[in-house]
Amino acid sequence: MKTLNKILIAMTAVALMVTTSCLDDSMVDIEVENFAGSPYIADFNELPNSAGYIKRSFQGTTDPSVTYSANFRVNLSSPWQLDEDLQVTVRLDEQAVQEYIANVDPEFQVLSASKHNFSETTVTIPAGEREVEFSVDFSPAGLSADDKYMIAFSIVSTSNPDVLISGNYGTQYVQIGVTNIFHGSYTLDAYWLYGGATDYSFLCSTDDLAFGTVSSRTIITSYTYPGWGYNYLITVDMDNPQTIEGHEGAMKFTVTVEGREDACEQHDDYNGEVWNYCYQDENGKYHFKLCQTYTSGSGPHFSANWYHQN
Known part of the structure; x- marks a missing residue:
């Protein structure tokens, strides 16, 4: 046959x-x-x-x-x-x-x-x-x-x-x-306001969060609070490296919650800082600085997170 x-x-x-x-x-x-x-x-x-x-x-x-x-x-x-x-x-x-x-x-x-x-x-x-x-x-x-x-x-x-x-x-x-070059295990230092008011950061921070490969420039990882079962999709602009907050070769990225794109707002400037970019340190490790709001039926959920490659 x-x-x-x-x-x-x-x-x-x-x-x-x-x-x-x-x-x-x-x-x-x-x-x-x-x-x-x-x-x-x-x-x-x-x-x-x-x-x-x-x-x-x-x-x-x-x-x-x-x-x-x-x-x-x-x-x-x-x-x-x-x-x-x-x-x-x-x-x-x-x-x-x-x-x-x-x-x-x-x-x-x-x-x-x-x-x-x-x-x-x-x-x-x-x-x-x-x-x-x-x-x-x-x-x-x-x-x-x-x-x-x-x-x-x-x-x-x-x-x-x-x-x-x-x-x-x-x-x-x-x-x-x-x-892709970003794939691997990361430590998440999270700041998460549930419903825009309640600080549930302690539920989110972890020393072993997986960044998975979707394409050469797109990563999939768990939403700030993994218990929800949603995922972030992070797409890095690899064609336009720049110096951001003293980090040479830094790259901006876009971030959404998979399947909930219309309910997401990305914050590139927050609290006087630049957000939603990544850079590679002198040891070859990547660091991602992410800030966005995802709004569900229970209100807006604000995230300001650092991800450090292990």
Whole structure:
């Protein structure tokens, strides 16, 4: 069956994967009604998202000598372990990626062979065990956080003819991403007025707040009070560095609450200070100075926050 059909099957079967879906494998014309009578199947058992792929992200870099290693897991789905070692051969599958791009998501690009060291490997699941990992080295230099890259691995053979290759999960699709330069853990020194009056800063300050990558210049992080479940979207103007409050190379940014943009007001000047900019210190760490008001049904909520990269 074509790779596209495998993708579509995998996307609709994700919710069942952790139970018996990888054993009820229509690709090999097997219908399992009793788990104890099910066959031995080799597969990838890391749960993909609803689009059918998993993710691996690395710190963006311009240094071609920098590499990062990522592990991937091969699994034996069966009622019992084997009493002998099982060799499983995994091969790079660029055709699977090309079909995914053509039929599922044209925004992806095939990850260049120059950005990884994998072509094929044979791994061994020891007797009495179910899993084994293999490692791939990635070289992210030059990759952009604005682009989407994909690589795929397919199980092509096993040493035991009674062990079948899963039709649903015999190919592992992987999105390879790079983070932007602001990505990482930050300490938040918060000032938050709930409803414009009550100082709830003590609820907000933390020494480990994640800044995540949306694009090369946009960050997502929790709203000042994480308990609300909202997120800030911070987009940095990287094209116009300037000196702000003595910080050379500082960059202004815009900030909104995701999905609540119409209820936000940004304050670039507050209490005689400049706000909503970031800068990099002499140790390479970034600092963000944020000031804005988000208005909900309970009133205006004012934030004046410092974020310091850990």
